[in-house]
Amino acid sequence: MTIVAGCDVGSLTSKAVIMQNNRIIGSSIIKSKPRPGDSAEAAFAEALAAAGLAAEQMAYCIGTGYGREKINFVDEVVSEITCHGKGARWMLPTAETVIDIGGQDCKTMKIDKNGNVGRFSANDKCASGTGRFLEVMAKVLNIGIHELGGLSQKARNPVTLASTCTVWAQADIIKFINSGVPLEDIGAGINSAMAARVAILVNAVKPEGDIFMTGGVAKNIGVVATLEKLIGKRIKRARKADPQIAGALGAALIAMEKTS
Amino acid sequence: MQVFHDAATQVQCQSIMDWKQSGRPVVGYTCSYTPGEIFHAADILPVRLRGIETDGMEVGDTYFGPFICSFPKCILQLAGKGKFSFLDGAIITPGCDGMRRLDECWRKAGEDFKGIVPDYFYYFDVPHKSEDHGMSWYMDEINALIEGVERHFQVNITMDKISAAICEFNKGRRLLAEIEDLRAKDDVVVSGTDVFAATVAGTVMPREEYTEALTAWVAELKKQITSLSRGKKRVLLIGSVSDEIDLFQLIEDTGKAIIVGENLCFGIRYEGCEIPETGDPLSALASHYLGSSVCPRMYGKYKERLQLLKDRINHSKAEGVIMQNIRFCDLHGAENALFKRDLEAMGIPCLRVEREYGPHIDAGRMKLRINAFLERIDARKNPQRRRA
Known part of the structure; x- marks a missing residue:
């Protein structure tokens, strides 16, 4: 099954979500570091560890958040407004x-x-x-x-x-x-x-x-x-997941669309 | 193209400096209501005043205060820093209250910064209505302006000279209209940034030099076949006064959009419309500069302005409209809200953003909103690709 990731580098916290088959299999929330690239790496590593996976296993990865342009490992970047819309609808399908x-x-x-x-x-x-x-x-x-x-x-x-x-x-x-x-x-x-x-x-x-x-x-x-x-x-x-990861989740959902 | 970019991005551009070198006067003006033809007829270079290249606001803030549009403040800042030392005259018009205040603020600043107020400093009043009485008032203002220029610069401005100036300006206007047609095609061969630079250049360059350069550029564009619009969203940019090439670049540098039209004060909305070359030249100028004005400062013309916008959207096949207004610009801030209401109701996506002018533009914040907006248009075009 295809595994995808979303990474949201915010000004205060950075989040990452790993998804497989429309399910969250790993996520992280860390305090953002001075350099957006470092925040992304750390959040991604933590989410990967939670999922027990390696970066190479990701089929597609989308970056978002104010630091999105500085994330090296993503395939594409999308604005956080679009990502939060996607993430919110997944968390509450009637939103x-x-x-x-x-x-x-x-x-x-x-x-x-x-x-x-x-x-x-x-x-x-x-x-x-x-x-x-x-x-x-x-x-x-x-x-x-x-x-x-x-x-x-x-x-x-x-x-x-x-x-x-x-x-x-x-x-x-x-x-x-x-x-x-x-x-x-x-x-x-x-x-x-x-x-x-x-x-x-x-x-x-x-x-x-x-x-x-x-x-x-x-x-x-x-x-x-x-x-x-x-x-x-x-x-x-929110009941399905922490609302704080909605941006990263939306990014992962868009990554999933790209691979389907 | 380089000559246009130089003229559009430098206050003291080479074209102005060359003119000055020849010993002929230069007069700055602040608003699109000032007929440049009158100055051209007197062999004076009309230069539209701009606020680019400001790197601080200590002069502007001192005389204007903080709660006002940053465009006239930037003009005053440049004046205070001596950037307009090439001016032999300046015309201030009440395009809006901020611009009107530039008259008194510049004069007051001149008491503290010696030599920044040109010898010929003229307040050119403009009515807010273009019905008969407004037109007659505006004609009086034009006549008074001509008399004042003749007296101060010791020149003779004949009707024949004004007619010839209208013909010369029209050459550029026709060329810009040709560019508008090129932008309306499915495959657009020119960026919005380049077109805007060429349009802004027309407000500062000597007209004959401009016509020559524009003729060559349009001929070049007609040979272009590489499409710059494939896979990009076609966007219209409207709102507050802007002469900022950076703003266009900010949108087009996303790689997701091409600006296929604009409705901006420095843009094609005035520069692209011809003036009748026969009949009384002063009436023709008045009908164009006041009668055809689509600025929100004009009373009772919202329907005409909305129709113009719809026409531009249809002509350019724009898929969305970006509406910007400079902070404290009530005229465009209020009008953009109405435009958004009416255009969204017609199914045209609109983005409203408030911003600061020029070098104070907050690029990061703007980029987020613009990117989200372009993604919104994309999702409308390809809803199946974006299923949750």
């Missing part, structure tokens, strides 16, 4: 609207039944509404980024950030910490600010049908729950 929050950008897209992207909208040149925003805020709170989502559920009086600008919001948070505001309330405020920013993009593509979220932020329940309230629709959860 029609996809929200992808990556490390340094945020995209929303409409997809057809084949996972092909139709209309899409992306944030413009600002860290607000991206994974980087959450990373910076978690650092200020001195917690892990994965802990941020849970704070929303414990919050009693969530704070409101005066600005969604990453720099100004940081200053706001320091002020709240110094005023003795509980960590949960600050965390919930951060998640809400993030969701409010993303909601603007989501509404821009007029979400329809089942909505699915990809990227690392899809695992932040605080952001997802607030976003659901703001757009007035439920966002379906």
